[in-house]
Amino acid sequence: MKALVLIKPTPDTEAKIMLTSDRKAIDHASTKFIINPYDEFAIEEALKLKEAGKLTEVVLCTFTSQTNKEVVVKGLAMGADRAIIIDNQGCESLDSANVARLLAAAVKAESPQIILGGKQAIDDDNMHVLTMVAEVLGLPHVNVVTKLEVNGETAKVEREVEGGQTEVYEVKLPVVLGAHKSLNSPRYTSLPGIMKARKKQCDVKTPADLGFDGAVLLAKNKAKFQNFQPPAEKPPGKVFKGEPLEDMVDKVVKLLRNEAKVI
Amino acid sequence: MKVLALIEQRHGKLRSSGFEALSLAAKLAGNSADAAGVLIGSNVSGLATECAGYGADKIYVADQPELGLYNVLHYAKALEQAIKNFQPDLVIATSSPIGRDLLPRLAIRFDSELLTDLVALEVSNGKITGKKPMFAGKTIADVELVELSGKPGFVSVRPNIFAIEKPGNGTASVEKLTVDVSDNRLKTIEIRKGASEKADLTEAQIIISGGRSLGSADNFKILQSCADVIGATVGASRAAVDAGFAPHSMQVGQTGKTVNPSLYIACGISGAIQHLAGMRTSKVIVAINSDEEAPIFSIADYGIVGDIFKAIPLMEAKFKELLGHDA
Ligand SMILES: Cc1cc2nc3c(=O)[nH]c(=O)nc-3n(C[C@H](O)[C@H](O)[C@H](O)COP(=O)(O)OP(=O)(O)OC[C@H]3O[C@@H](n4cnc5c(N)ncnc54)[C@H](O)[C@@H]3O)c2cc1C
Ligand SMILES: Nc1ncnc2c1ncn2[C@@H]1O[C@H](COP(=O)(O)O)[C@@H](O)[C@H]1O
Numbered sequence A: 001m002k003a004l005v006l007i008k009p010t011p012d013t014e015a016k017i018m019l020t021s022d023r024k025a026i027d028h029a030s031t032k033f034i035i036n037p038y039d040e041f042a043i044e045e046a047l048k049l050k051e052a053g054k055l056t057e058v059v060l061c062t063f064t065s066q067t068n069k070e071v072v073v074k075g076l077a078m079g080a081d082r083a084i085i086i087d088n089q090g091c092e093s094l095d096s097a098n099v100a101r102l103l104a105a106a107v108k109a110e111s112p113q114i115i116l117g118g119k120q121a122i123d124d125d126n127m128h129v130l131t132m133v134a135e136v137l138g139l140p141h142v143n144v145v146t147k148l149e150v151n152g153e154t155a156k157v158e159r160e161v162e163g164g165q166t167e168v169y170e171v172k173l174p175v176v177l178g179a180h181k182s183l184n185s186p187r188y189t190s191l192p193g194i195m196k197a198r199k200k201q202c203d204v205k206t207p208a209d210l211g212f213d214g215a216v217l218l219a220k221n222k223a224k225f226q227n228f229q230p231p232a233e234k235p236p237g238k239v240f241k242g243e244p245l246e247d248m249v250d251k252v253v254k255l256l257r258n259e260a261k262v263i
Numbered sequence B: 001m002k003v004l005a006l007i008e009q010r011h012g013k014l015r016s017s018g019f020e021a022l023s024l025a026a027k028l029a030g031n032s033a034d035a036a037g038v039l040i041g042s043n044v045s046g047l048a049t050e051c052a053g054y055g056a057d058k059i060y061v062a063d064q065p066e067l068g069l070y071n072v073l074h075y076a077k078a079l080e081q082a083i084k085n086f087q088p089d090l091v092i093a094t095s096s097p098i099g100r101d102l103l104p105r106l107a108i109r110f111d112s113e114l115l116t117d118l119v120a121l122e123v124s125n126g127k128i129t130g131k132k133p134m135f136a137g138k139t140i141a142d143v144e145l146v147e148l149s150g151k152p153g154f155v156s157v158r159p160n161i162f163a164i165e166k167p168g169n170g171t172a173s174v175e176k177l178t179v180d181v182s183d184n185r186l187k188t189i190e191i192r193k194g195a196s197e198k199a200d201l202t203e204a205q206i207i208i209s210g211g212r213s214l215g216s217a218d219n220f221k222i223l224q225s226c227a228d229v230i231g232a233t234v235g236a237s238r239a240a241v242d243a244g245f246a247p248h249s250m251q252v253g254q255t256g257k258t259v260n261p262s263l264y265i266a267c268g269i270s271g272a273i274q275h276l277a278g279m280r281t282s283k284v285i286v287a288i289n290s291d292e293e294a295p296i297f298s299i300a301d302y303g304i305v306g307d308i309f310k311a312i313p314l315m316e317a318k319f320k321e322l323l324g325h326d327a
Helices: A037-051 A066-078 A096-110 A129-137 A191-197 A214-219 A245-258 B016-029 B045-051 B072-086 B097-109 B220-230 B238-242 B273-279 B295-299 B308-326
Strands: A002-006 A009-011 A033-035 A057-064 A082-087 A114-118 A141-151 A154-160 A166-172 A175-179 A202-205 A223-229 A238-240 B003-007 B035-041 B058-063 B090-094 B114-118 B120-124 B127-134 B139-145 B153-157 B173-176 B186-192 B206-210 B233-236 B263-267 B284-289 B302-305
Touching (some): A002 A037, A009 A066, A033 A066, A037 A114, A057 A096, A066 A202, A082 A096, A096 A129, A129 A141, A129 B097, A141 B097, A245 B284, A245 B302, B016 B090, B016 B120, B016 B153, B035 B045, B045 B058, B045 B173, B072 B097, B097 B153, B114 B139, B273 B295
Parallel strands (some): A057 A082, A114 A175, A141 A175, B206 B233
């Protein structure tokens, strides 16, 4: 039984966001890329299942630029068996539905029983792609997974929702699962591990290999993103210091009532 | 433009964000005949009357015992049915755990696309445009749905941003949906209650959050006690969660909840970029921190440089005084 983990290289969480001069796109030339943090939980979960004897192979798959190969290598160094990079050259700006169509084709070719990914990519903050892949393939999915237990042909899955509540599911495999932070703690990679991982199988495919014409997909894009702006600057606030604490607290509470009118 | 809103309920109670979505649908539609809502659940038919008066003439109701617990496969079928019957140009939901779970499926099912977690949404001359925070709020993009050629567009909106408007006492007609629930690959066994009965962080109007500096789970009671006075929900930084002082469901930030209250009080939180990502759109931010250089002060409307262990009880006393005078 095989798991396929969908991973997306995203800018480091600390990265500053640089824009191209026309503000139509983010300029990633000088940005450090990492594995989307939620996808690391997905890789870790697949590796744990393999170690528990419930899986025989863990395959990583990503639709990204070939320049992000090192990011994929890091996933291999965690312990994945091999990887597939679908080169996004020429169609970097595909929308979620189109990315999902491509990834679904790649998943289908591998026919895994468990498809894992992150609950959300930290660049677009969408939470779309995994669920869309499930829909394209006609499979059930559970996203924001905090606990997973695989028992043969089924899995027991918990998902975190609002108010600290947890939805508990039983689902037939194959299933698409989106990992949340509290699922596990991803292992660290070592330098020797990374050296070894570079020798692991990493196939590069094009959309054409999966039966798609990148230009046709681009023309089908329905979500348009442009004119990126920084969040509105706030005027400096009123910060009190050096006075007796009671006076400062009193002032702030009064301001909350009389100026901000929120109490 | 015809607009359909998903009106969310849990445990037979409508969520306030559902009325936000319904009000927004009515506003964007421009007239009540072109706006509709959809309610999904078990024993929810009675809730339909609560949905009247928000400017939508019709409420679709899928009321079946099998829909009592949320199940994405069945709820997607219900929403699909409502869309087929109403033929909207735009479907909106809240960017809540249910809204975010359902819409990607429907977007694919109708060969369309989805914009998620918008903080502004407009339609003019059939164009659907909005604003979307990305990169954990480090940038906001202008977004648009294009090339829909007659297919419905899908949008989810952030809670607590769009106003609830109830222009009248009008009635809404109810159209029952019959949903095929035969797909049994996914079964919802139960929905376990969380520790807190308080308003969910994402819908809370006031949040008091604590950081690593609280030092223990026990010390979070200081926050809870103050929160009780002003009806606030307690949140936490990741450092506090990782240290075991608070459950992960209370975490605010990039890998926790994105919150948008009218008042956010950060107590002993440094203001790391990943924390700001989850709360920077709060309408009013108060920071209490002993380090005047703490980055949290850069986005605070009001700040106190001081010790939280002394400041929070003082603040609680002042709140009591203030609210007591009113009574
Ligand atoms: C990928 C990734 C995702 C992350 N996601 C999140 C997230 O979702 N949410 C989140 O919060 N963080 C997140 N973080 C962590 C974040 O970078 C910070 O480490 C974290 O927010 C720090 O929490 P803190 O402010 O409680 O602790 P600290 O940074 O240690 O700050 C403690 C503060 O308390 C003050 N203090 C100490 N004692 C007192 C006192 N007695 N009175 C008043 N003030 C006092 C100090 O001056 C200091 O400013 C993430 C990090 C990464 C790398
Ligand atoms: N380009 C991509 N390649 C591989 N997996 C992806 C890609 N985009 C998104 N995913 C997966 O889908 C999840 C949700 O992404 P998103 O919908 O962009 O928030 C991610 O955490 C990944 O697991």
